[in-house]
Amino acid sequence: MLRDMFTSMGGFEIYGMISMIVFVVFFGLLILHTYSIKKKDVEGFSNMPLDDSSKESDEIQDS
Amino acid sequence: MENQTFYYDNKIVKNFAYATLFWGVVGMVVGLLLALQFIWPALTFGIPYTTFGRIRPIHTNAVIFAFVGNGMFTGIYYSLQRLCKARMFNDLLSKINFWGWQLIIVLAAVTFACGATTGKEYAELEWPIDILVAVIWLVFGANMIGTIIKRRVQHIYVAIWFYIATFVTITVLHVTNSLEIPVTLFKSYPIYAGVQDALVQWWYGHNAVAFFLTTPFLGLMYYYLPKAANRPIYSYRLSIVHFWALIFLYIWAGPHHLLYSALPGWAQSLGVVFSVMLIAPSWGGMVNGLLTLRGAWDRVREDPVLKFMVVAVTAYGMSTFEGPMMSTKTVNAISHFTDWTVGHAHIGALGWNGFLTFAVLYYLIPRMFQTQLFSKKMANAHFWIGTLGIIFYAVPLYWGAITQASMWKEFTAAGMLKYPNFLETVTQLRPMYAARAIGGGLYIVGIVIGIFNLILTVRAGKFVPEEAASAPALVKVTGSRESGEGLHRWLERRPVQFILFALVAVIIGGLIEIVPLYLVKTNIPTIASVKPYTPLELQGRDIYVREGCYTCHSQQVRPFRSETERYGEYAKAGEYVYDHPFQWGSKRNGPDLSREGVVSGRQYKPNSWHYNHMLNPQRLNEQSIMPVYKWLIADDLDISTTAKKIRVMQFLGVPYPEGYDKIANDDLLKQAQGIADDLKSQGIQVAPTKEIIAMIAYLQRLGKDVHAAGTPTATITGK
Numbered sequence: 001m002l003r004d005m006f007t008s009m010g011g012f013e014i015y016g017m018i019s020m021i022v023f024v025v026f027f028g029l030l031i032l033h034t035y036s037i038k039k040k041d042v043e044g045f046s047n048m049p050l051d052d053s054s055k056e057s058d059e060i061q062d063s
Numbered sequence: 064m065e066n067q068t069f070y071y072d073n074k075i076v077k078n079f080a081y082a083t084l085f086w087g088v089v090g091m092v093v094g095l096l097l098a099l100q101f102i103w104p105a106l107t108f109g110i111p112y113t114t115f116g117r118i119r120p121i122h123t124n125a126v127i128f129a130f131v132g133n134g135m136f137t138g139i140y141y142s143l144q145r146l147c148k149a150r151m152f153n154d155l156l157s158k159i160n161f162w163g164w165q166l167i168i169v170l171a172a173v174t175f176a177c178g179a180t181t182g183k184e185y186a187e188l189e190w191p192i193d194i195l196v197a198v199i200w201l202v203f204g205a206n207m208i209g210t211i212i213k214r215r216v217q218h219i220y221v222a223i224w225f226y227i228a229t230f231v232t233i234t235v236l237h238v239t240n241s242l243e244i245p246v247t248l249f250k251s252y253p254i255y256a257g258v259q260d261a262l263v264q265w266w267y268g269h270n271a272v273a274f275f276l277t278t279p280f281l282g283l284m285y286y287y288l289p290k291a292a293n294r295p296i297y298s299y300r301l302s303i304v305h306f307w308a309l310i311f312l313y314i315w316a317g318p319h320h321l322l323y324s325a326l327p328g329w330a331q332s333l334g335v336v337f338s339v340m341l342i343a344p345s346w347g348g349m350v351n352g353l354l355t356l357r358g359a360w361d362r363v364r365e366d367p368v369l370k371f372m373v374v375a376v377t378a379y380g381m382s383t384f385e386g387p388m389m390s391t392k393t394v395n396a397i398s399h400f401t402d403w404t405v406g407h408a409h410i411g412a413l414g415w416n417g418f419l420t421f422a423v424l425y426y427l428i429p430r431m432f433q434t435q436l437f438s439k440k441m442a443n444a445h446f447w448i449g450t451l452g453i454i455f456y457a458v459p460l461y462w463g464a465i466t467q468a469s470m471w472k473e474f475t476a477a478g479m480l481k482y483p484n485f486l487e488t489v490t491q492l493r494p495m496y497a498a499r500a501i502g503g504g505l506y507i508v509g510i511v512i513g514i515f516n517l518i519l520t521v522r523a524g525k526f527v528p529e530e531a532a533s534a535p536a537l538v539k540v541t542g543s544r545e546s547g548e549g550l551h552r553w554l555e556r557r558p559v560q561f562i563l564f565a566l567v568a569v570i571i572g573g574l575i576e577i578v579p580l581y582l583v584k585t586n587i588p589t590i591a592s593v594k595p596y597t598p599l600e601l602q603g604r605d606i607y608v609r610e611g612c613y614t615c616h617s618q619q620v621r622p623f624r625s626e627t628e629r630y631g632e633y634a635k636a637g638e639y640v641y642d643h644p645f646q647w648g649s650k651r652n653g654p655d656l657s658r659e660g661v662v663s664g665r666q667y668k669p670n671s672w673h674y675n676h677m678l679n680p681q682r683l684n685e686q687s688i689m690p691v692y693k694w695l696i697a698d699d700l701d702i703s704t705t706a707k708k709i710r711v712m713q714f715l716g717v718p719y720p721e722g723y724d725k726i727a728n729d730d731l732l733k734q735a736q737g738i739a740d741d742l743k744s745q746g747i748q749v750a751p752t753k754e755i756i757a758m759i760a761y762l763q764r765l766g767k768d769v770h771a772a773g774t775p776t777a778t779i780t781g782k
Contacts (some may be wrong), residue, residue: 025305027304033551034300037549046296
């Protein structure tokens with residue numbers, strides 16, 4: 001059935017339009033969502049690479 | 064909570080780092096040899112194993128999968144352990160990943176040199192090695208996901224999201240694009256044909272750039288740039304939007320490699336629109352990287368690691384602006400098939416991937432060896448020579464590209480092509496090719512200095528194979544969202560759900576583009592006069608693929624007057640329906656060949672010309688940069704495979720009559736004798752069983768079917 005549907009359908013241009021709408025809506029909501037994250041959490045996540053719990057490598061700094 | 068002590072596995076990181084350096088030199092030296100062959104074609108040495116068509120895949124695969132691939136594993140194995148506060152999931156899997164990957168590289172180099180290739184750019188590996196790649200890639204994925212699951216931190220950092228997207232997407236791309244039916248141990252035909260094959264291939268090709276050369280390196284940027292600058296990433300919020308937008312958009316952009324081709328217009332338009340939109344997330348990532356250095360720019364002056372990173376991220380920004388511009392039809396009409404594409408690719412490969420790889424190596428090797436970088440002066444020399452190398456490499460190619468495209472398109476006042484001989488447009492570029500080789504040479508000199516510096520660093524230090532670390536165990540929390548916990552924050556601590564979300568994001572674009580094209584018949588109108596290749600032509604086509612002719616010759620005439628005047632009828636989807644694989648090419652170092660067999664066409668040459676051209680191109684034209692193919696004249700055609708090839712083609716839907724495989728060689732020998740007789744009449748004695756006969760048969764077939772059809776609109780028989 002799916003194959004029949006695909007082989008007989010036309011007007012693919014609508015795919016692009018739908019994709020654009022999906023993209024704009026999804027990422028609009030995502031941007032809004034990121035601003036709902038607490039500042040304290042954001043700071044904690046941002047600092048993650050700076051703490052690797054290694055006992056040795058942090059002692060080696062560039063001269 | 065009590066602290067647990069554990070040990071990071073530095074040995075696997077060191078192995079990958081050494082492999083990165085080794086394969087980097089190998090891949091780039093082969094690249095330099097290719098560059099020199101543009102100036103001195105005799106540098107193929109007249110043997111098959113070093114011809115341009117065979118070693119070009121060695122160069123591209125060595126740089127992408129060996130140098131950048133090992134660099135990616137180096138960076139991931141080091142950073143993943145530290146971001147998860149856990150040793151890699153399984154040491155055996157780490158070792159299998161390392162040795163398996165090196166084995167693949169060696170097999171690739173040997174098989175490409177021997178001519179075992181699928182003829183699809185950046186996916187040339189034949190089926191047994193494809194399977195090995197899939198297995199080793201899954202081993203890497205299992206090891207990575209296992210490490211994430213046993214982590215000691217709740218939150219999965221943004222760098223790891225990019226690693227996850229890399230693993231998920233490359234798996235999908237590799238499997239989809241490598242679906243092929245074996246003929247022999249090192250020969251197969253892809254299940255896709257013509258336009259479908261082209262779309263799947265460039266969906267893969269573009270996203271190999273996206274998910275092998277970009278997303279893992281963005282992950283590395285998000286870890287190593289804050290580490291080197293000792294500052295947190297500029298905006299974590301931006302990184303969330305950057306990640307999802309990038310992986311969602313990238314997957315759609317593949318068709319921009321096929322503009323003005325026989326690909327349906329709707330697919331081309333999707334590719335253009337999404338390519339232009341890609342500027343936003345790409346530059347979001349670049350800005351996030353560069354602004355991480357705010358307040359620390361003084362350190363860039365002093366720290367070679369940061370210097371390499373800044374140029375790498377800037378090169379990423381340049382490439383990701385240039386790429387969308389090249390995807391617009393106006394620019395693409397000029398840039399496609401020229402050295403512009405090569406210049407663009409090398410800004411990305413040498414600047415973004417190469418420099419970021421060296422930044423990572425300069426960062427982690429001193430740390431793993433408990434010492435300091437041996438010489439900052441040498442690192443600075445590497446940096447400046449490498450940067451100059453990139454400029455010397457790219458600028459002449461851009462110059463050459465615009466020169467050549469202008470020459471291709473120029474008409475006289477009388478309306479004739481001003482440069483009807485393609486070779487004129489190549490000879491014009493020789494100074495640019497020489498400058499390009501100097502640029503590539505400089506880049507290699509920089510690498511050699513870098514390697515020497517790292518060797519001295521290693522010798523001065525003491526390797527720590529097991530680096531001690533401590534962290535509290537991960538507190539188990541509920542799998543469902545906690546009160547006040549946002550959706551994305553929940554997702555950031557749920558690796559399996561994160562993988563599924565990433566998979567959905569990347570798969571949408573691929574399905575929407577490929578499924579309709581594969582299923583809908585109206586997309587590929589058939590042409591009644593297009594028939595399957597004869598057995599001799601099929602064998603000749605396989606030699607064409609084996610020799611990598613597609614690396615210099617396209618088979619796709621674009622619908623421009625400058626092209627139809629030069630070559631003949633523009634390309635139509637229906638003419639490629641029996642082409643497993645498609646051979647449209649992406650670069651014209653020589654002319655398009657898709658109308659080569661049209662007797663009344665501009666490109667037509669008699670059999671004797673092809674024979675003499677393969678024997679010694681420079682004898683026909685002193686300026687030619689075509690390599691010699693003497694072995695085609697000396698070697699016998701292997702006709703023991705003909706029946707199997709016909710059967711595989713029948714299985715793929717090519718309408719050879721039932722039982723034709725049994726008599727195919729009779730037809731083959733008959734056609735071969737006809738060509739041998741014609742050559743004899745021109746004073747050339749050659750046995751009909753030689754490979755050159757099959758090659759000539761194939762070349763003389765190109766374009767004949769479409770020409771026989773007459774005007775295209777009257778002959779399209781599809782709906």
